[in-house]
Amino acid sequence: xxLTKHSSMNQSKNRLYLFLGLFxxxxxLTAATVFAQDATDTEYRPFPGIGSRNAAxxxxxxxxxxxxxxxxxxxxxxxxxxxxxxxKDKRYDKMAQEFIKLCMGAFxxxxxxxxxxxxxxxxxxxxxxxxLSGIFGPTMIFYVILFFGETFTLYLYxxxxxxxxxxxxxxxxxxxxxxxxxxxxxxxxxxxxxxTYQTSPAIMGPKPAHEAIxxxxxxxxxxxxxxQAVNNYTWMPVNIHRLIxxxxxxxxxxxxxxxxxxxxxxxxxxxxxxxxxxYTGNFIALCGLIPLPxxxxxxxxxxxxxxxxxxxxxxxxxxSWLFIIQAVMIGVLxxxxxxxxxxxxxxxxxxxxxxxxxxxxxxxxxxSVAVWMTPRTLIMSPTEQAAMGGPNHPLVGLxxxxxxxxxxxxxxxxxxFLSFLFYRRSGKTPTVGWRKAGNIIIAAIFxxxxxxxxxxxxxxxxxxxxxxxxxxxxxQVLVALAVMILVTVIDLIMYRKARxxxxxxxxxxxxxxxxxLILLAITFTSLMGLMGYARSGLREAWHIFGVMQDTSPDAxxxxxxxxxxxxxxxxxxxxxxxxFIFWLGLWGDKKKEGSPPxxxxxxxxxx
Amino acid sequence: xxxxxxFTKCLxxxxxxxxxLRFFIxxxxxxxxxxxxxxxxxxLILLAILVHVSVxxxxxxxxxxxxxxxxxxxxxxxxxxxxxxLIPLVMLGLSFSRLSTKxxxxxxLRTAHPAPPAELTYRDKVIGLTQEVANPFxxxxxxxxxxxxxxxxxxxxxxxxxxxxxHGDDLDGVGHFAHGFNPPPANFxxxxxxxxxxxxxxxxxxxxxxPGLPPAATPWDSxxxxxxxxxxxxxxxxxxxxxxxxxxxxxxxxxxxxx
Numbered sequence: 078x079x080l081t082k083h084s085s086m087n088q089s090k091n092r093l094y095l096f097l098g099l100f101x102x103x104x105x106l107t108a109a110t111v112f113a114q115d116a117t118d119t120e121y122r123p124f125p126g127i128g129s130r131n132a133a134x135x136x137x138x139x140x141x142x143x144x145x146x147x148x149x150x151x152x153x154x155x156x157x158x159x160x161x162x163x164x165k166d167k168r169y170d171k172m173a174q175e176f177i178k179l180c181m182g183a184f185x186x187x188x189x190x191x192x193x194x195x196x197x198x199x200x201x202x203x204x205x206x207x208x209l210s211g212i213f214g215p216t217m218i219f220y221v222i223l224f225f226g227e228t229f230t231l232y233l234y235x236x237x238x239x240x241x242x243x244x245x246x247x248x249x250x251x252x253x254x255x256x257x258x259x260x261x262x263x264x265x266x267x268x269x270x271x272x273t274y275q276t277s278p279a280i281m282g283p284k285p286a287h288e289a290i291x292x293x294x295x296x297x298x299x300x301x302x303x304x305q306a307v308n309n310y311t312w313m314p315v316n317i318h319r320l321i322x323x324x325x326x327x328x329x330x331x332x333x334x335x336x337x338x339x340x341x342x343x344x345x346x347x348x349x350x351x352x353x354x355x356y357t358g359n360f361i362a363l364c365g366l367i368p369l370p371x372x373x374x375x376x377x378x379x380x381x382x383x384x385x386x387x388x389x390x391x392x393x394x395x396x397s398w399l400f401i402i403q404a405v406m407i408g409v410l411x412x413x414x415x416x417x418x419x420x421x422x423x424x425x426x427x428x429x430x431x432x433x434x435x436x437x438x439x440x441x442x443x444x445s446v447a448v449w450m451t452p453r454t455l456i457m458s459p460t461e462q463a464a465m466g467g468p469n470h471p472l473v474g475l476x477x478x479x480x481x482x483x484x485x486x487x488x489x490x491x492x493x494f495l496s497f498l499f500y501r502r503s504g505k506t507p508t509v510g511w512r513k514a515g516n517i518i519i520a521a522i523f524x525x526x527x528x529x530x531x532x533x534x535x536x537x538x539x540x541x542x543x544x545x546x547x548x549x550x551x552x553q554v555l556v557a558l559a560v561m562i563l564v565t566v567i568d569l570i571m572y573r574k575a576r577x578x579x580x581x582x583x584x585x586x587x588x589x590x591x592x593x594l595i596l597l598a599i600t601f602t603s604l605m606g607l608m609g610y611a612r613s614g615l616r617e618a619w620h621i622f623g624v625m626q627d628t629s630p631d632a633x634x635x636x637x638x639x640x641x642x643x644x645x646x647x648x649x650x651x652x653x654x655x656x657f658i659f660w661l662g663l664w665g666d667k668k669k670e671g672s673p674p675x676x677x678x679x680x681x682x683x684x
Numbered sequence: 685x686x687x688x689x690x691f692t693k694c695l696x697x698x699x700x701x702x703x704x705l706r707f708f709i710x711x712x713x714x715x716x717x718x719x720x721x722x723x724x725x726x727x728l729i730l731l732a733i734l735v736h737v738s739v740x741x742x743x744x745x746x747x748x749x750x751x752x753x754x755x756x757x758x759x760x761x762x763x764x765x766x767x768x769x770l771i772p773l774v775m776l777g778l779s780f781s782r783l784s785t786k787x788x789x790x791x792x793l794r795t796a797h798p799a800p801p802a803e804l805t806y807r808d809k810v811i812g813l814t815q816e817v818a819n820p821f822x823x824x825x826x827x828x829x830x831x832x833x834x835x836x837x838x839x840x841x842x843x844x845x846x847x848x849x850x851h852g853d854d855l856d857g858v859g860h861f862a863h864g865f866n867p868p869p870a871n872f873x874x875x876x877x878x879x880x881x882x883x884x885x886x887x888x889x890x891x892x893x894x895p896g897l898p899p900a901a902t903p904w905d906s907x908x909x910x911x912x913x914x915x916x917x918x919x920x921x922x923x924x925x926x927x928x929x930x931x932x933x934x935x936x937x938x939x940x941x942x943x
Contacts (some may be wrong), residue, residue, distance in 0.1 A: 542879045
């Protein structure tokens with residue numbers, strides 16, 4: 078009886094979401110027509126109370142955060158579902174389904190925030206929207222079609238989960254998941270074209286100079302094609318950066334959700350389940366986090382190539398302190414992720430053998446983070462500057478240079494990889510005869526790689542910058558990547574038939590480690606807010622850089638403190654909304670607890 | 685001899701590392717570190733210690749044991765009383781030192797890398813796009829070594845007639861007038877100066893000086909004169925060649941390799 082009631086509740090919820098989604102789209106289309114009528118007459122309208130820019134900032138950032146979550150989660154949910162199908166382990170399937178349920182809760186909020194953003198933009202910035210829609214009109218129609226595609230695929234994927242459990246229907250279900258990701262990725266690519274065009278309204282010229290070819294004449298009239306506007310200088314780097322970032326962010330939020338459920342769990346089974354889920358979330362977040370700096374490096378490079386002034390404003394001048402804050406945040410992410418892994422090793426009997434390496438690993442990570450977050454121009458008083466004999470410290474000042482920072486980033490990544498390796502090995506004993514030699518080889522690979530990375534870093538101070546940027550830095554990255562690939566291969570072969578001395582005691586985790594998962598999610602969110610502000614703020618007093626000037630009262634670049642305060646407010650709103658969604662999940666489950674037999678039945682997928 | 689508790693060991697490590705930063709790195713090995721850097725590093729050291737002691741439950745309990753004993757154990761009453769008097773006194777001292785009036789201006793965030801304008805100009809003449817302009821005499825380094833040397837020599841003459849009063853006779857930013865400026869003049873011997881900028885950037889900074897700095901990320905507080913009022917275009921390019929030749933650092937380029 079409960080099952081029937083529960084299932085009918087689900088159907089009502091399903092219909093409610095569907096109507097809500099359609100209603101929002103209807104409102105958007107209606108409002109767009111109404112506002113577009115006088116769009117050419119008015120340049121700006123003030124948003125009451127907080128001002129137009131702040132209103133658009135809050136709505137855009139919240140839309141982006143929720144959007145990132147709902148685009149990231151389906152990517153790994155499909156992979157986990159596939160793993161579940163291949164291994165025939167129902168736990169994977171259940172976990173993937175739970176991930177998608179979280180997505181469903183966030184989906185309507187994403188659409189809602191998107192709607193709010195469009196309303197604010199049409200209301201407060203009619204001339205800008207008129208200009209953008211004049212260029213990107215066809216892509217906006219395409220966006221709506223994709224949005225419909227994504228909405229219905231998500232509903233089918235989520236609500237069809239329990240029904241599509243047969244062998245053939247599971248394949249179809251997986252196909253739906255892949256399709257959902259295709260729609261989601263395409264939707265992000267389309268909207269990225271609008272905002273990247275605002276930053277870099279030019280295309281890359283032919284080799285070898287790759288000069289930026291503007292898409293506007295001197296009067297500001299658009300002279301390019303739609304595809305050129307879409308495929309502008311920074312479009313693809315932003316696409317890739319966001320694609321990877323979504324995975325990391327999705328993993329981190331799922332990790333925080335699991336931590337929340339772990340801390341609230343009353344039974345051992347629930348603790349074990351959410352511990353495992355949290356571990357998976359953290360693993361996914363780290364998988365996204367490790368390649369993210371490389372994608373960011375590419376984006377930064379393209380910005381420099383598009384406009385050198387913009388690049389210097391980003392990294393050396395106007396926004397440079399944001400990158401020091403970024404270093405602190407990424408330091409927190411890596412320290413937190415490693416802490417979580419080390420905590421995880423305490424729940425595996427046999428993991429303690431690796432504890433002796435931990436102090437050294439902590440030292441390497443913390444020293445590396447210290448180097449990374451040391452600014453080139455130190456914060457100091459004139460007296461301190463006089464005592465130093467100049468604006469740059471002869472020793473610590475070197476840490477502010479890119480060769481030092483690139484070196485330590487690679488060391489942090491390698492140390493984190495080593496933590497993973499130890500985690501994977503915990504409680505297992507290899508049975509191959511060459512295990513001692515294998516360990517020596519792995520240790521030698523690590524030792525040589527660290528020596529090479531550090532040596533290249535030191536040489537980097539002496540060579541010219543072009544050689545460092547184009548040869549030495551890529552070599553450092555390649556060395557780190559090669560170590561990870563090589564050691565993974567050796568380790569996989571070595572531990573293929575390993576004797577397992579103990580199982581992982583899921584649920585035997587400290588509460589502290591769960592708070593670290595929540596901290597990681599908050600840090601990821603802060604990073605997205607800060608760096609998103611840098612990306613958007615780079616335009617300075619331009620709606621479309623070099624083409625359409627911002628003549629509104631908000632045209633100034635805010636103080637760093639003001640920007641950080643605004644981002645903090647947005648983060649608080651985001652987590653209040655996310656907390657509400659988490660709580661809804663808990664609330665729903667509490668209701669189910671009243672009928673244990675049906676719960677057991679539902680868990681087997683017969684609902 | 686009584687074995688030291690984990691808490692005491694951590695405290696000792698923290699103090700030793702603080703002394704190391706404050707007096708060894710900032711004294712014996714090199715010049716003093718600013719307080720902001722020491723605080724930042726101490727924060728990280730504290731974090732590292734807390735990470736190390738809190739991963740395992742047993743170790744964390746062991747770490748917290750003396751704290752709990754001090755707070756709750758009657759046998760530790762004297763220690764508790766001393767701490768309860770000392771902690772507010774230390775806080776009082778810190779608050780006083782923060783709030784008391786000082787002659788020294790407070791520490792400030794600065795940026796040292798202004799963004800050049802899109803177009804490079806000399807007086808009113810447009811030379812070209814800043815990110816595309818190269819030193820017109822740089823090619824002589826390969827094509828005509830004698831001519832290149834003549835340009836470098838001319839750059840040396842220009843430097844020692846005009847620049848060395850502030851930037852120093854060894855190009856290290858400690859000329860006769862240097863101590864009167866805040867921020868001090870650029871130190872071209874620093875590995876972070878010449879290799880990080882293009883020659884067009886140096887041309888812009890020399891020709892336009894402090895008054896030509898952009899409105900973004902102000903205040904720059906630069907006392908650099910507007911040298912285009914006193915030097916020819918060629919003299920500015922020549923002095924840039926000299927800076928590079930003397931220090932051995934190559935300026936950055938926008939060459940093909942960069943793409």
